[in-house]
Amino acid sequence: MIQLSVFDLSLAALLVLALALTSARIYPGLAKQLLVAALRTAIQLTLIGLVLKALFANSHLLWVGLLSLLMLVVAGREVMARQHRRFAGRWGYGIGVVSMFVSSFTVALFALIVVVGNEPWYQPQYAIPLLGMLLGNTMNGIALALDRLTQSAWEQRDVIEARLMLGYSASEAVSGIQQQVFRSGLIPIINAMAAAGIVSLPGMMTGQILAGAEPVEAVKYQILIMFLVSAGSGFGTLAAVHLAVRRLFDERQRLRLDRLQR
Amino acid sequence: MSRAALGDLSFSLSESELVCLSGPSGTGKTLMLRSLADLDVSQGSVYLQGVQREQMPPTEWRRQVGYLAAESRWWSETVGEHFPRVQADIFNQLGFEDEVLGWQAERLSSGERQRLALARLLSNQPRILLLDEPTANLDPVSTQRVERLVTDYLRRNRAACLWVTHAADQIQRIASRVLYLDSHGLAEEKPA
Numbered sequence: 351m352i353q354l355s356v357f358d359l360s361l362a363a364l365l366v367l368a369l370a371l372t373s374a375r376i377y378p379g380l381a382k383q384l385l386v387a388a389l390r391t392a393i394q395l396t397l398i399g400l401v402l403k404a405l406f407a408n409s410h411l412l413w414v415g416l417l418s419l420l421m422l423v424v425a426g427r428e429v430m431a432r433q434h435r436r437f438a439g440r441w442g443y444g445i446g447v448v449s450m451f452v453s454s455f456t457v458a459l460f461a462l463i464v465v466v467g468n469e470p471w472y473q474p475q476y477a478i479p480l481l482g483m484l485l486g487n488t489m490n491g492i493a494l495a496l497d498r499l500t501q502s503a504w505e506q507r508d509v510i511e512a513r514l515m516l517g518y519s520a521s522e523a524v525s526g527i528q529q530q531v532f533r534s535g536l537i538p539i540i541n542a543m544a545a546a547g548i549v550s551l552p553g554m555m556t557g558q559i560l561a562g563a564e565p566v567e568a569v570k571y572q573i574l575i576m577f578l579v580s581a582g583s584g585f586g587t588l589a590a591v592h593l594a595v596r597r598l599f600d601e602r603q604r605l606r607l608d609r610l611q612r
Numbered sequence: 613m614s615r616a617a618l619g620d621l622s623f624s625l626s627e628s629e630l631v632c633l634s635g636p637s638g639t640g641k642t643l644m645l646r647s648l649a650d651l652d653v654s655q656g657s658v659y660l661q662g663v664q665r666e667q668m669p670p671t672e673w674r675r676q677v678g679y680l681a682a683e684s685r686w687w688s689e690t691v692g693e694h695f696p697r698v699q700a701d702i703f704n705q706l707g708f709e710d711e712v713l714g715w716q717a718e719r720l721s722s723g724e725r726q727r728l729a730l731a732r733l734l735s736n737q738p739r740i741l742l743l744d745e746p747t748a749n750l751d752p753v754s755t756q757r758v759e760r761l762v763t764d765y766l767r768r769n770r771a772a773c774l775w776v777t778h779a780a781d782q783i784q785r786i787a788s789r790v791l792y793l794d795s796h797g798l799a800e801e802k803p804a
Contacts, residue, residue: 511651512685516696517675517736526687602650603670 351561363388405474414472418455418481425450425489432493435500435610437597442611445593446492453586454484461578483554483575484582487539491583492590495535499594500610502527510605520599528591535587539580546576618643618654621798623791625740625772630763632787633776634801635794641776642682644793645742648774649679660739678738682745684729686717691728693717695735702731705761707754722749730758734765741766741773747782759786 366388374381405413429446436442458481462471471477503510506527513523521528546552547569554575558568600606618640625631633641647654650665650673658665665673688694692713700710706727720728726749733741741762747755763786766773774791777783783790790801 508681508683509685509687512681513687514651515649515674515679515681516732517671519671600653602666604651604653606653 359392363392402474402478405478409470409472409474411470411472414474414477417474417478421482421485422447422451422454425485429489429493429496433497433500435504436496437500437594437609438611441597441609445496445590445597446489449492449586449589449593450485450488452589453582453584454481454488457578457582457585458484461574465574479554480575480578484579487579488583488586490538491535491587494538495531495587495591496594498534499527499531499591499598502531503598503605504607504610507605507607514603514605520603520605521595523605524595524598528595531591532587535591536580536584539576539583543576543580546572552576618647619797620656621793623798623800625774627770627772628766629788630766630773630775630786631789631791632783633774633791633793634778634783635792639793639795641793642744645679645744645774645776648740648742649674649677651679675736676738677740677742678733678736679742680730680733680744680746682748684725684732686720686725688717691715691717691720694732697735699735702734702761705757705764706731707757723751723754726750727754727758730761734761737769739769739771741771741775743773743775745776745778747777747779755782762786 366384370381370384373384401417405417426443426447429450430436430443433442437445458477461480462468462477466476468476503524510523510527514520542550542552552572552575555568555572558571559565597609598606621644623631633644635641643652646652648658650670660668660673660676668676686694690713692698694717695713698713703710703712708728708731712728726746730743730746743762746762747758750758759782762773762775765771775786792799792801
């Protein structure tokens, strides 16, 4: 693989700088945001590169576990931050973290132990990127679904209560919303699978090919990842919607919008 | 959404009785009906024929204690899809033909919406009716139809009704008793 120097990266950075200068005339705030984000990319990725380097040199289960937990905590914050009306208190954070943990970690363990079958199974070179991709996609699905769920419950509270008044159970009263929400959580990955290879060459596969891997081998990994990601984000979304619907109603099946943050 | 807080209040309804609930707005009449229907969290206890509310599953409670909101909601395409059970005589009494079930819910006028929402509620055969200004949007003819339907229903099913209204002439026509709710609490008005 051709090694990239700092100079090479600076050349690419010039493009971002040019974009920032151009957009400063139209929208100064956006130019600043763009530069800050570019800077964050450079710093965060350099740091994770160093962390991974250290981790590969010393592949201990404890370190792999710690980094995985850190990733989970950050993903949980991200899910919470992306919700317009989140649940108040611990639930606002808990629902996302629990459902991501249940789905992403289970799917990652399954892939590492059963499918890839490495020795040892937690070899960070496989475990961390795999978990990263799973968490990233699951996070998107869950954040989207929870946001839609709480927003729809808020907007359609009169309809939900009208159905409760006729003797519908809580789950019957929100079944239509639940369907739509589940769909919105799964659509990104369905679209990604449908377009893969025709419209877009997925990033992981592209990376492997750039690094000199056999295209056919790279494709096999990409297919594996796509399947894992769809299972991870699908089950994660299912779990998150299930927990959130339970929290939206109380033991007397009353709609409890007061449990959402204003 | 600002909500009035209700103080201590206590009352009971007898079989076939129609009690009108009146009083200035903002004193919590709607909140009171919603609490009775177990849509809002409330303290105190409510009994239906000796059975405490909490001893009944919430879905069963709301079928028996039917609450009609001041504004009705429709979520499916046709009127018929909103009915758990269909009883043609209710439609006829409200001035509709049977074909009303195929109508588009979106195209109903506000008066039709309100009358059909009442029909929808009655098709559950509730023991108690909690009606929040059910005739506020209706013309005099429709108002009298609704009044007659409800009083007939109460008599035939030995059900009871709490009816929120501001109209003095309506109270005259239908009420067997009148409860008055204001910031001091709930009081019974003696018939004039």
